[in-house]
Amino acid sequence: MSSASSYAAARQAAREAAGAQDYPKGALYVVATPIGNLADIGLRALHVLALADRIACEDTRHTQSLLRAYGLERAAGTLLALHQHNEAEAAQQVIGRLQAGERIAYASDAGTPAVSDPGARLAAAVQGAGLRVVPIPGPSSVTTLLSAAGCLHDGGFVFAGFLPSKAGERDAAVAALAQEARAVVLLEAPHRIEALAAALAALDERPVTVGRELTKQFEQVATLPCAQLPAWLAADAQRTRGEFALVLHGVAQAARADDGERVLRLLLAELPVKTAVKLAADITGAPRNALYEQALRLKSG
Template sequence: MVSSASSFAAALSAARAAAGAQDYPKGTLYVVATPIGNLADIGLRALHVLDLVDRVACEDTRHTQQLLRAYGIDRPGDRLLALHQHNEAEAAQRVIGWLAAGERVAYASDAGTPAVSDPGARLVAAVRAAGHRVLPLPGASSITTLLSAAGSVQEGGFVFEGFLPAKAGERDAAVAAMAAEPRAVVLLEAPHRIEALARSLAVLGDRLVTVGRELTKQFEEIATMPCSALADWLAADAQRSRGEFALVLHGVAEAAPADDGERVLRLLLAELPVKMAVKLAAEITGAPRNALYEAALKSKAGDQTS
């Protein structure tokens, strides 16, 4: 990961040129997504706002100060507020006071988009309840980053579970419940618990899981395998248990009698074009649309050769 300030010297100027003319109202909380590893992933508008605001609330002031300095933003320590899971309710009141005085305040967690699995949700709720505006600045997220590389999200969408319980019994119960979930499931895990999570996921057998380790960083690794193989994959290389993890448990097609879907499809094909027949057959029977489409093409091909 590139981190020297000189490497990003032109970024702040570019951010001011690209985003400086936009409106940034006072008395507003700006929820700023920051890079999940690679500093070059920050948005120009996010960078401009971090330079513009009167104060920055953040999960870890030391971490955020390093980010700001990498881009040449000089932020005095008294303009940074630590706001994390242990003091979020109290610190939110200080933020509300600043907003009421007409100041602009940014909030950034250590990495990614705040208020999802990181702190920030209580802050946002309190600010809205106090009648102040919240303006989100989109950017990096380990959730969508891994989903885009997993190829697992089909028509049913996905479910975000985040961190499962730390206690073995509760974690195993959560995994057992996911076995009945046909949609893709996104999980997050810390390095000291990834091996325990792998052991719990093993009960899902051949169901595929995509694991993303150190996403966007120099030693990024993304691999897809059956859940039963994840523990062995981690054990094969000591480096694989290091870093932050995101995982996607792949979705599974809901079981549907193939003959029932194809029977309805054949009836519809006699009266309707292929796409319409496939769409209606899938909605009626719940059979996978791709499988029905292939069956429709084979049926049409057979009709033409007979």
Template sequence: MSASYALALKAARDAAGAQHYPQGALYVVATPIGNLADISLRALHVLEIADAIACEDTRHTQSLLRACGLERPAGSLLPLHQHNEAEAAQQVVRRLAAGERVAYASDAGTPAISDPGARLVAAVRAAGLRVVPLPGASSVTAVLSVAGAHAGPAEAGFVFAGFLPSKAGERATAVEGLAREPRAVVLLEAPHRIGDLAAALAALGPRELTVGRELTKQFEQIATVACADLPAWLAADPQRSRGEFALVLHPSSAARPADDGQALLALLLEELPVKSAVRIAAQASGAPRNALYQAALRLRGDAS
């Protein structure tokens, strides 16, 4: 452990130690997605005081703990991954029912989003026991924050799609669905499959895609390209196909239905005269003023 993490542990005890950490609770702990400095003070404190730590890979979590200066006996680490989650969750429930504090950490980022953990949380809640989130690093929010993909009200919100199917036909069908999705879409992909994903997304043509590669790590790379250009962008440098990927498919104006302004017009008519409501609705939506005026007369006639 470096001196900096000795200071971090002291800071964690000072900053988080006075807070209440109920017994018999599951603590869902976000861990760094690459840069170890992204671990939170509260995460350090909970990983230190927990009676047991359930983890996706005990070796990976033990390495993280040691890097942060936390020495835990091997018996306090419980393997809980996609192949044993249902059974291991019951073991965690029994420990919680006995009054223990149990932390859960996946290999990187926030558990139970694309990593294991959702079944564990569901089992704990079904047993009437408490689940406490410890927020922190997430590739989903990290890539969204630098994509600039949903900047206006028309593009509000995003969809998390995660990993698309591995089979070519199912992946192509999923991409067809993305073509009809007007909001930003967050995708995840592994290095050995990024070429196949790029080939499938190329069908979306000029729609923009922000690629986040090796986020928070030394060789982090962020680029925005047209979907049609993604295969060529990857092929231009072998390094671009290495590492873990988080991607944002930008909103598609073609996928959004044209705004005829009538929804806004109906709201404005509740407070304003017809001419004022029509003028504002036309300016906001770009819809023809004459069409909006006729619609306003119909709405007023229906109301009366």
């Protein structure tokens, strides 16, 4: 049985469950799509992808393949490429078509658009033109991993997304995260996960939940101290493959008393003393003179 055939019942269910609802013309529909498992598609998402006059998407080939799997293949002319390199210009094309009364759906390659994916500029431009943006909720790696991490029972979370790729900037970002008491959600690509793990190891015993290939056949979810993350990745070559989401667990304020020195150590490993001291003062709020004296002691030691 083909994939399209297997979703025939889902398409019928989408028509029955969502078809009677109102889908105004001249509106942008921001559609969340699966992050790996095709069965995670929502009924409203299926209905909107079938109903839309045009589908704007991060990658037309990827989206056409997704639509084909559901039996919703579209004519190539009804797909509009809208990605990080052309979002501003393509948004104006979308606005023009919306003003002409079209319904347009937007889908990124996976998950919810505008969350570390293109779509935010598009939504802002459409709203700025006085047009409606309709969210069609669904899969997201952020909430998927948080639901399994079990770390939000006594606080909220911060979404940090992808940290900088340059080592010094990444280490400075990790030093800043050491001061964050709430849980922090990070995303990372396979070719950079080992560098991120090495940077996070400086956070010592702070727990991190790592999610690899979420919702897919070889999904892994593991919670361990940050210091052990590099060794965990190195223990199995498969563990560095696939897309990653990570959650740094929140920490109690009392456990952060030594964060000033920890931040300073992290920064001194990559930056000159004066720069490290300035950043450490900005991050922690500690007096700059005291940090400077501490930096000199650390350097001499």
